[in-house]
Amino acid sequence: MKKEMLKTGLTLMVFTVVAGLALSLVYVATKDRIKKSEISAKLEAINQVLRDPISGAIIVDEREVNEIVRREGVESRTLREYKEGTVLGPLYTFLSRDGRKVYVLSAQAPGYGGNVVTMACFIENGEGLMLNVIRVLDYSQETPGLGAKIGETTVQERFSLIPPEGLEHGVRVDKDAGSPQGTVEELKAKGIVKVSDVMTGATITPRAVTTAINLMYKYLTEEVLKR
Amino acid sequence: MSRMKELVKGFVKENPTYVQVLGMCPTLAVTTNAVNGLGMGLATTFVLTLSNVVISSIRKLVPEKIRIPIFIVVIATFVTIIDLLMHAYLYDLWKTLGLYIPLIVVNCIIMGRAEAYASKHGALDSLMDGIGMGLGFTGSLVLLGSIRELFGNGTIFGIKVWSLRVFLEILPPGAYITLGLLSGLFVFVGKKRGEKK
Numbered sequence A: 001m002k003k004e005m006l007k008t009g010l011t012l013m014v015f016t017v018v019a020g021l022a023l024s025l026v027y028v029a030t031k032d033r034i035k036k037s038e039i040s041a042k043l044e045a046i047n048q049v050l051r052d053p054i055s056g057a058i059i060v061d062e063r064e065v066n067e068i069v070r071r072e073g074v075e076s077r078t079l080r081e082y083k084e085g086t087v088l089g090p091l092y093t094f095l096s097r098d099g100r101k102v103y104v105l106s107a108q109a110p111g112y113g114g115n116v117v118t119m120a121c122f123i124e125n126g127e128g129l130m131l132n133v134i135r136v137l138d139y140s141q142e143t144p145g146l147g148a149k150i151g152e153t154t155v156q157e158r159f160s161l162i163p164p165e166g167l168e169h170g171v172r173v174d175k176d177a178g179s180p181q182g183t184v185e186e187l188k189a190k191g192i193v194k195v196s197d198v199m200t201g202a203t204i205t206p207r208a209v210t211t212a213i214n215l216m217y218k219y220l221t222e223e224v225l226k227r
Numbered sequence B: 001m002s003r004m005k006e007l008v009k010g011f012v013k014e015n016p017t018y019v020q021v022l023g024m025c026p027t028l029a030v031t032t033n034a035v036n037g038l039g040m041g042l043a044t045t046f047v048l049t050l051s052n053v054v055i056s057s058i059r060k061l062v063p064e065k066i067r068i069p070i071f072i073v074v075i076a077t078f079v080t081i082i083d084l085l086m087h088a089y090l091y092d093l094w095k096t097l098g099l100y101i102p103l104i105v106v107n108c109i110i111m112g113r114a115e116a117y118a119s120k121h122g123a124l125d126s127l128m129d130g131i132g133m134g135l136g137f138t139g140s141l142v143l144l145g146s147i148r149e150l151f152g153n154g155t156i157f158g159i160k161v162w163s164l165r166v167f168l169e170i171l172p173p174g175a176y177i178t179l180g181l182l183s184g185l186f187v188f189v190g191k192k193r194g195e196k197k
Helices: A002-049 A062-072 A147-151 A153-159 A164-169 A184-188 A204-224 B002-008 B024-030 B034-058 B064-089 B091-100 B102-106 B108-118 B123-153 B172-196
Strands: A077-081 A086-095 A101-110 A115-125 A128-138
Touching: A002 A062, A002 A115, A002 A128, A002 B064, A002 B091, A062 A086, A077 A204, A086 A204, A101 A128, A101 A204, A115 A204, A128 A153, A128 A164, A128 A204, A147 A153, A147 A204, A153 A204, A164 A204, B002 B123, B024 B034, B024 B091, B024 B102, B024 B123, B024 B172, B034 B064, B034 B091, B034 B102, B034 B108, B034 B123, B064 B091, B064 B102, B064 B108, B091 B102, B102 B108, B108 B123, B123 B172
Parallel strands: none
Antiparallel strands: A077 A086, A086 A101, A101 A115, A115 A128
């Protein structure tokens, strides 16, 4: 009986050791490539948020971007947890070509199916912080055709260039602000992002993005700039 | 000829999704569009084929009592390998499929074929069975994903076809309804072909 148990245990052990060995070989073979994929995905997102939404030109020296991203790393880490969501690091700080401080960070807030992760670039100007561009990094649990439309560049552009007074009011989607009349740009000054025309039937996902923007703004003003 | 039969039986006659009604969790969850269906189907085919071959090759070395844990070790190994490979080389698809890749371990098509077929047949037959069932599963997911994407979003593989959009199609009820209709169609076609013979 004992002998049989030992034999069974040893057989199982041999199979798991062989499987472990095979896995370690694949892990070693793919480790660098995985890191490279993670870095290039993050670098691509950072490069996108560091562009002027009108001209499309990058506002920071590209060599500086690569250098800072490699120094700070790309692994997400919690900077601050709030009731509504979590602000995620690394917090990248750059200097724009015209000498203004530029902050890039991410935040997650609950969407329809899970957390929606948003990366944003804030630029310091005389009056405070301005939101330059956002990129929604993860919306994989949102409903395709509805909430997942947040992945479209044309929708994300609606969140670009929100002035300091808009951020100070707290950013909201137009439905939450009572669907006010006005152009996209006029509403941005009040912190209202018009998405009801481009994301019909989906409010929860863009709301997760506005929550993330507000949390990032709160973190930057309270913890970094200490205003 | 018989090996060819092993290969093609999974396409329609013993289709794992529509006839055997196996692997329903990924079928319903990832088929919101055709690309996701294709990605999940091919990942499952990879795991199914290799685990079938390995399980069939080691079947005489595996004690009866611990065959299930050993099969799971083999399947989990291949799932982790495909997870690592997709993470490294197909980053965007890997992010989209997310949790469903590790969940291939518990896809009952794989365990079902290991237990019902690979553990009783030779490596070559098991290889054919794995490829056939895997491609049958892939085809099912692509078909379901394409229909849901076409009616729910007006596109197929991201290419715009029309402006018609039935939101229900991309929501869970759409998956159930379409799956039910397709299952009925497959059973009907299978019966008609049987009657002809």
